[in-house]
Amino acid sequence: MKNPKILVTLLIPILFISMGAYSYAHFTDTLVKKYRLHVNCFTVEIKSYKAVSRYDDDLITKYPPDDVLKAMGGTTTISLSTNQAFPGWYVWVGLLIQNQGGYTAQVNAPIYDINDPAGIGVHTEEYCYGPFTHGEFVAADQTVWGGIRWKDLEESGPPPGGSPPPMVLEPYGKAYQNKMVMWIYIQLLDLNGPPEDFKITLEITIDVTLAESVYGVAQDTNEEIGSDWVGDQPP
Amino acid sequence: MNRLKLRKEKRAKVCVVATLILPMLLISIGSTVYANMVMSTQLTAITSITSGDPVIEMTGWEIISHNTIDVNGNGVVVGDELKIESITDGAGEVVALDVTVDPAFPNWHLELATDIHNMVDSTPVWLSPQIYYLDSEGNQAPTDEDGLLILFSMRYSDSWYTSEGEPIQDITTYDVYPSQTVTHLESLTFEGQLEGQSFGFLVEVTATYPNGG
Numbered sequence: 001m002k003n004p005k006i007l008v009t010l011l012i013p014i015l016f017i018s019m020g021a022y023s024y025a026h027f028t029d030t031l032v033k034k035y036r037l038h039v040n041c042f043t044v045e046i047k048s049y050k051a052v053s054r055y056d057d058d059l060i061t062k063y064p065p066d067d068v069l070k071a072m073g074g075t076t077t078i079s080l081s082t083n084q085a086f087p088g089w090y091v092w093v094g095l096l097i098q099n100q101g102g103y104t105a106q107v108n109a110p111i112y113d114i115n116d117p118a119g120i121g122v123h124t125e126e127y128c129y130g131p132f133t134h135g136e137f138v139a140a141d142q143t144v145w146g147g148i149r150w151k152d153l154e155e156s157g158p159p160p161g162g163s164p165p166p167m168v169l170e171p172y173g174k175a176y177q178n179k180m181v182m183w184i185y186i187q188l189l190d191l192n193g194p195p196e197d198f199k200i201t202l203e204i205t206i207d208v209t210l211a212e213s214v215y216g217v218a219q220d221t222n223e224e225i226g227s228d229w230v231g232d233q234p235p
Numbered sequence: 236m237n238r239l240k241l242r243k244e245k246r247a248k249v250c251v252v253a254t255l256i257l258p259m260l261l262i263s264i265g266s267t268v269y270a271n272m273v274m275s276t277q278l279t280a281i282t283s284i285t286s287g288d289p290v291i292e293m294t295g296w297e298i299i300s301h302n303t304i305d306v307n308g309n310g311v312v313v314g315d316e317l318k319i320e321s322i323t324d325g326a327g328e329v330v331a332l333d334v335t336v337d338p339a340f341p342n343w344h345l346e347l348a349t350d351i352h353n354m355v356d357s358t359p360v361w362l363s364p365q366i367y368y369l370d371s372e373g374n375q376a377p378t379d380e381d382g383l384l385i386l387f388s389m390r391y392s393d394s395w396y397t398s399e400g401e402p403i404q405d406i407t408t409y410d411v412y413p414s415q416t417v418t419h420l421e422s423l424t425f426e427g428q429l430e431g432q433s434f435g436f437l438v439e440v441t442a443t444y445p446n447g448g
Contacts, residue, residue, distance in 0.1 A: 059413065076279065082284055083285040084358045086286060198285070200283075202284065210275065
């Protein structure tokens with residue numbers, strides 16, 4: 001050994017570290033709190049839709065078509081178009097909306113963005129039905145959805161029992177599948193007298209947000225956990 | 236010296252605080268934005284509405300019955316004593332029928348069925364028939380069944396049928412959809428004694444937009 005000082009300088013820390021670690025292992029204890037966070041999906045979709053009109057819904061082109069939408073399992077965007085409209089023309093657009101996610105959702109009132117350069121005028125109304133569990137919907141299907149024909153809507157107006165938006169849909173559950181029906185009535189007016197050629201685009205946006213009750217529940221839950229403490233509570 | 240040192244220390248503290256707080260602020264703002272984006276959705280229905288025009292045409296006619304006489308004995312009545320000619324517009328669509336009878340006589344009658352077709356690109360329409368007579372100067376003047384009877388002793392009646400043969404109660408409020416055909420059955424009986432005179436009338440069928448819902 002030419003320089004024993006260097007050797008000592010290296011060995012002593014090594015010894016200390018290993019002894020320290022050994023002591024620490026024997027004279028300490030550990031509590032571990034593992035957090036696992038699973039963020040649920042927020043998914044609210046249009047499961048099915050209809051365009052019902054006295055002026056023959058076959059004259060209205062729909063996308064996605066029924067079979068495609070069924071294969072997709074739901075969508076957030078649909079489009080309707082016709083090039084055979086006239087002042088007085090109307091359509092009832094029916095939307096079957098389902099909460100397919102893990103949060104309580106609030107379906108808000110539709111917002112209409114109307115582009116009507118010819119000034120024909122568009123009148124809109126909306127009616128909500130539900131929320132329905134799967135079983136409730138089966139019972140109500142005939143009166144609010146599957147059984148609706150244009151004649152019913154023209155003669156009797158919207159199905160009875162409707163309520164204005166917003167509507168709260170509980171999270172998806174196998175037995176629940178919470179859904180609602182929204183019927184939107186769109187009618188062309190004739191504000192400019194004799195009709196001329198016109199083109200109107202109408203974008204209907206329905207905002208779906210977390211229901212306010214979700215935040216409320218979270219607050220309550222915290223309070224309950226606080227009162228569940230066993231033994232002396234920490235300051 | 237001490238003041239300078241204190242200032243430097245203060246600056247360092249401010250820097251440390253800013254370095255810690257800024258990312259925290261950004262993270263919290265970002266989280267809120269993200270939560271709002273993820274925890275909401277928009278359902279959209281895009282509707283495009285373009286106007287259409289009512290376009291109808293006659294696609295056929297048929298004489299159901301008549302008692303026109305073969306006065307010249309050439310064995311031809313339809314096309315001779317009773318002539319029905321189609322009048323077309325520039326697009327080749329039949330827009331009128333010109334019916335001529337010579338001679339008409341007391342109790343002469345004709346039952347004529349006309350097919351009126353709403354074109355595929357048309358809007359749904361309502362049809363409104365209107366009778367006109369031609370005055371002495373050849374001008375059109377509106378009249379009705381009673382007017383025809385008074386003016387020319389011509390008893391006129393009509394009825395409408397779907398392509399399946401179902402009667403249509405009121406054609407003026409019946410939706411004829413694009414690609415749909417309806418049949419107009421007209422019955423004419425001459426009850427007069429207008430010897431040596433000629434007269435004319437016409438029935439105009441107008442297609443309009445249905446008077447919406």
